[in-house]
Structure formats: structure tokens, C-alpha cells
Amino acid sequence: MALSLHACILLLKEHHLLKSSAVQSDINVEMTGITYDSRKVSGPSLFFCKGTHFRPIYLSMAKDNGATTYVAEKPYVEGNGMNALIVTNVTKAMAILGAAFYDFPQDDLFVIAYTGTKGKTTASYFTRGILEEAHPKHVALFSTIDRILGPNPDQRFKSDLTTPESLDLFHDMREAVDNGMTHLVMEVSSQAYLRNRVFGLTYDVGFFLNITPDHIGPNEHPNFENYLHNKLQLVVNARKVVINAETDHFDEVYAAATTTTYPESIYLFASTDFKPTRDDITIDFRFESQEADTATSKFTVIPVTDKAAALNIGGHYELSLIGDFNESNATAAIIGAGLAGVDARTAVPGIAKIKIPGRMERLAVSEHGVVYVDYAHNYGSMKALLHFIDNEYNHPRLLVVVGSPGDKGVSRRAGFAKVLNEYADEAFLTTDDPGFEDPQAIINEIDQDIDHDKVNVHHVLDRREAIRQAIESSGPNDIVVVAGKGADPYQKVRGVDTPWPTDMVVVTEIAESL
Numbered sequence: 012m013a014l015s016l017h018a019c020i021l022l023l024k025e026h027h028l029l030k031s032s033a034v035q036s037d038i039n040v041e042m043t044g045i046t047y048d049s050r051k052v053s054g055p056s057l058f059f060c061k062g063t064h065f066r067p068i069y070l071s072m073a074k075d076n077g078a079t080t081y082v083a084e085k086p087y088v089e090g091n092g093m094n095a096l097i098v099t100n101v102t103k104a105m106a107i108l109g110a111a112f113y114d115f116p117q118d119d120l121f122v123i124a125y126t127g128t129k130g131k132t133t134a135s136y137f138t139r140g141i142l143e144e145a146h147p148k149h150v151a152l153f154s155t156i157d158r159i160l161g162p163n164p165d166q167r168f169k170s171d172l173t174t175p176e177s178l179d180l181f182h183d184m185r186e187a188v189d190n191g192m193t194h195l196v197m198e199v200s201s202q203a204y205l206r207n208r209v210f211g212l213t214y215d216v217g218f219f220l221n222i223t224p225d226h227i228g229p230n231e232h233p234n235f236e237n238y239l240h241n242k243l244q245l246v247v248n249a250r251k252v253v254i255n256a257e258t259d260h261f262d263e264v265y266a267a268a269t270t271t272t273y274p275e276s277i278y279l280f281a282s283t284d285f286k287p288t289r290d291d292i293t294i295d296f297r298f299e300s301q302e303a304d305t306a307t308s309k310f311t312v313i314p315v316t317d318k319a320a321a322l323n324i325g326g327h328y329e330l331s332l333i334g335d336f337n338e339s340n341a342t343a344a345i346i347g348a349g350l351a352g353v354d355a356r357t358a359v360p361g362i363a364k365i366k367i368p369g370r371m372e373r374l375a376v377s378e379h380g381v382v383y384v385d386y387a388h389n390y391g392s393m394k395a396l397l398h399f400i401d402n403e404y405n406h407p408r409l410l411v412v413v414g415s416p417g418d419k420g421v422s423r424r425a426g427f428a429k430v431l432n433e434y435a436d437e438a439f440l441t442t443d444d445p446g447f448e449d450p451q452a453i454i455n456e457i458d459q460d461i462d463h464d465k466v467n468v469h470h471v472l473d474r475r476e477a478i479r480q481a482i483e484s485s486g487p488n489d490i491v492v493v494a495g496k497g498a499d500p501y502q503k504v505r506g507v508d509t510p511w512p513t514d515m516v517v518v519t520e521i522a523e524s525l
């Protein structure tokens with residue numbers, strides 16, 4: 012892979028990003044490296060000066076390591092002697108030049124993208140499960156949990172971000188294509204749009220699952236309007252759009268979709284109980300719960316319109332991942348697979364066996380009821396989870412272990428208190444990625460909104476101990492929910508990822524010790 016300075020200048024001009032350039036060498040000589048991290052420069056490279064914690068010394072280091080050109084929003088003396096491309100927006104420039112450096116790998120992939128406050132990972136796993144049934148060993152995945160770039164175990168990595176930085180995104184897409192992948196299912200966070208990680212990228216199919224207030228605060232979105240605006244960008248950039256008609260802010264989502272997509276390429280889905288508030292839209296697909304037990308969930312997908320019927324995905328489905336919200340996620344995935352050319356004969360077996368690390372994992376503990384480990388970590392997801400369990404087990408005594416992260420998502424704290432008031436009998440408030448905040452202060456903040464007449468609250472800073480106390484104090488008919496971390500293998504403490512064996516491993520160890 013390579014890119015010349017000449018090509019960079021042309022591309023930046025074409026996108027109206029170039030403010031000025033200083034050329035010190037032959038503009039046709041190709042650069043064979045591209046990075047935003049001075050520690051990764053090797054050989055003649057293009058280096059991007061970006062980020063809140065960027066220091067000019069990184070540019071000196073990049074130059075020493077062989078970088079020949081830098082891209083930045085202002086000139087740096089540390090870059091003297093290098094080619095300089097001064098741009099109006101460095102992260103947009105990075106996305107445009109990154110796509111070109113890796114030779115536009117998205118053109119060789121059928122790309123299905125998901126956004127939504129909740130359900131992105133689940134729907135992405137479901138979609139990949141179906142597509143893999145139709146195209147074995149040809150479906151890549153970029154998810155919060157992992158990135159799958161090829162069929163071999165060494166082509167699978169743990170993710171650091173839900174949606175990677177643009178250079179990493181295009182790098183990984185290129186690897187996926189070179190590994191023979193023909194399809195990519197990816198999660199797109201609102202932060203990815205805010206930070207231009209997917210600037211200029213378009214999708215074959217784009218999904219809008221839902222939106223509830225989250226990710227608002229320092230380092231994330233300044234307010235809900237900004238969060239919504241960034242999430243809407245996904246439907247603007249998709250050739251076919253699928254929208255959960257039950258989402259809050261449906262009107263804005265639908266309007267955004269129609270700015271770039273004709274209504275015949277927009278598909279809407281909803282449960283059979285849902286009544287649209289406007290009569291100028293038609294729901295294309297309905298889904299209806301059949302029955303659920305503690306191991307499987309059965310539902311039917313019903314095509315309503317002609318364009319929905321044409322996909323041939325109607326029928327009865329079964330999931331190994333319970334939770335009524337997962338029927339909605341699964342319906343989305345089935346429609347996505349249908350738009351990729353897969354019909355119900357493949358979709359039905361494809362989705363049945365999918366399990367997702369840290370989502371609705373369940374362990375029955377002798378004499379202590381059932382323990383669920385789940386990644387629910389805001390009001391909306393926790394409500395969906397506790398409501399489902401409350402219904403499924405007919406109002407059991409509910410013990411919930413939960414904490415809230417530091418440095419972000421501050422609104423989650425009040426949200427947890429609200430949902431605990433609605434459903435929990437016992438709350439074990441504990442540590443969850445405190446970052447640079449005091450975990451006890453976070454616990455106090457959650458606790459201040461809990462109604463102590465309804466919920467018996469325990470403060471147990473040590474997460475393992477909190478889980479132990481919850482399980483030990485639960486009876487044979489009780490349910491313990493360990494929420495928030497799912498299959499996260501670490502606790503973020505003062506900038507350090509401290510290893511954590513994962514909630515389910517801890518639950519299992521405690522259960523075996525009883």
C-alpha cells in the first residue's frame with residue numbers, strides 16, 4: 012500500500028480540506044506508511060498530528076522514525092524539513108487519505124452498519140451468524156467485543172473501540188478483503204461520527220435501532236441534540252436504510268433517511284403491538300413473540316408490504332439468546348441478511364445458535380436461584396432487562412449488582428437509581444470502571460436517588476465481594492442480576508486496564524465455592 016504526496020494534495024483539495032501545503036521533496040514519490048502514532052512510524056510515512064493529548068514532540072519522533080509528510084491543522088516547527096499539509100480538519104483528512112492509502116477496501120465488501128444506543132453488538136452478531144451460514148468464512152465483523160478480519164483464529168482481535176479510528180478502520184477492511192472476506196458487519200457509534208472516524212464512508216445497508224439519552228458528558232457528546240445528530244449520520248450515508256419504527260425520535264430518523272434515500276429503499280420494522288403515530292408511513296415488517304422459556308425465545312417475522320415479501324425472510328425463528336428486546340435485534344438482523352440476498356431457509360438455522368459473550372449469560376445456582384450476567388449499562392437497557400426478567404419469572408425477588416463508570420456517562424447514575432426503584436428488592440452498588448473518579452463517590456451518587464423504602468441498598472466496593480454477597484443472600488426462587496460489565500476482561504482504574512476475570516467467571520467460582 013502506498014500514496015504519493017501528489018495524490019494527497021489532490022484528494023484534500025477535492026474535499027476542500029487543504030488550507031496550505033509546503034512541499035520539500037518530489038511530490039510523486041510514494042509514502043509506504045500512514046499513522047497517527049509516532050511510535051508506529053517506520054520508513055517514509057504520512058503522519059497525522061491529531062488528538063487532545065497530542066504533543067509536538069510526537070512529530071519530532073515521527074520525523075526521526077522516517078515520516079516525510081505531516082498533516083495538521085497548523086504548522087509545527089518540529090516538522091521543519093518535512094512536507095506539510097495544513098488542513099481545516101485533521102480527522103476528516105485522515106479518513107479521506109486513509110481510504111485512498113488502503114485503496115478503498117469498502118468497495119470490495121458488502122457493508123452492513125448498525126447504530127443505536129442499544130443492540131448494536133447483538134444485532135451485528137446475529138447478522139454475521141446468518142451471513143456466515145450463507146457465505147462460510149467470508150464475513151468480517153467490527154464490534155465492541157472483537158474484530159474478525161478472516162477465518163483463522165489469528166485474524167480475530169479484541170476491540171479497543173466500538174468503531175476504530177479511520178486509519179485502523181480502513182487498514183482492517185483492507186486486511187479483511189485480502190483475507191477473502193466478501194461481507195462486513197460493523198457497529199457505528201455516535202462518537203465515530205463526532206470524531207470523523209467514518210467520514211466519507213457509505214454502507215450498503217444502514218440500521219437505526221433506537222436512541223435513548225446516553226454518552227453525554229466530558230469526552231463524549233455535549234448534549235442530546237448532538238448525540239442524535241451524530242447518530243442520524245449513519246442513515247444519511249446508507250444506500251438502503253432499515254429503521255426500528257418504535258424508536259424514540261422516529262420522525263427525525265425517517266426525515267434524515269429520506270434526505271439521501273428514496274422511500275422504496277427504506278424499510279421499517281416493529282412488533283405487532285406497535286401502533287404508528289402517523290398514517291403516511293407503512294411498517295414493512297412486523298415481528299410477534301410466540302413463546303419464551305429460560306433457554307430460548309421463539310418469534311415470527313411477518314412481511315407486510317410487497318417490498319418486504321420480496322426478501323423471502325418471513326417465518327418462524329428461534330433464538331438461544333432470550334429477552335424480548337433480542338427479538339427486535341434479531342428481526343433487524345434477519346432483514347439485513349435479506350437485503351444481502353439471504354432468505355429464510357438460511358436465516359432460520361443461522362440465527363438459532365448465536366450466543367454473545369456477556370449478553371444474557373445465565374447460571375442456575377443450587378439453593379440460590381438463577382444468576383444473569385448482562386452488559387446492560389444505562390437506564391434503557393437495564394429497564395429492558397429487568398422488565399423482561401420480572402415478567403418471565405413472575406415478579407421474583409430481584410437482587411442487582413451494579414456500578415457506574417467514572418469519567419463518562421454521568422447520567423447513567425440517576426438512571427440506575429430510577430430502574431432499581433422500579434424493579435429491584437436488593438441493590439449491591441459496586442465498582443465498574445471508575446477511571447479517575449472515586450468509586451465510593453459514584454456509588455453515593457447512584458444511592459442518593461434510590462428510594463430506600465423500596466430497595467435495600469448495600470455498598471460493596473469490591474466487585475467480587477458484591478457478587479458473592481448477592482448470591483449468598485439469594486434464595487432458591489430469587490434472581491440475581493450482575494449488570495454493566497458483560498464479558499469485559501478488565502476494570503479501568505486511573506488510566507490502567509486492571510485485569511478482571513469477567514463477571515461470569517467470578518459468578519461461577521462463587522457458585523462452585525458455596
Ligand SMILES: CC(=O)N[C@H]1[C@@H](OP(=O)(O)OP(=O)(O)OC[C@H]2O[C@@H](n3ccc(=O)[nH]c3=O)[C@H](O)[C@@H]2O)O[C@H](CO)[C@@H](O)[C@@H]1O[C@H](C)C(=O)N[C@@H](C)C(=O)N[C@H](CCC(=O)O)C(=O)O
Nearest residue numbers: 047048049050061062063064065069172173174200202230
Ligand atoms: C474522546 C475520544 O473518543 N478519544 C479517542 C481519540 O483520542 P484523541 O484523538 O483525543 O487522541 P489522544 O488519546 O488524545 O492521543 C493523542 C495522539 O497522540 C498520539 N501519540 C501518543 C503518544 C506517543 O508517544 N505518540 C503519539 O503519536 C496518539 O496516537 C494520538 O493520535 O482517539 C484515540 C485513538 O487515537 C482513542 O483511543 C480515544 O478514545 C478514548 C479512549 C475513548 O474512550 N473513546 C470513547 C468515548 C469512544 O470512542 N467510545 C465509542 C463507543 C461509544 C458507544 O458505546 O456507543 C467507540 O466507538 O468506542
Ligand SMILES: Nc1ncnc2c1ncn2[C@@H]1O[C@H](COP(=O)(O)OP(=O)(O)OP(=O)(O)O)[C@@H](O)[C@H]1O
Nearest residue numbers: 128129130131132133155336385386387392395396
Ligand atoms: N434493542 C434493545 N433495547 C434495549 N436494550 C437492549 C437492546 N438490545 C440489547 N439491550 C440491552 O443492552 C445491553 C447491551 O447490548 P448490546 O451490546 O447489543 O448493545 P450496544 O449497542 O452494542 O451497546 P454499547 O454501545 O454500550 O456497546 C444488553 O446486554 C441488553 O441488556
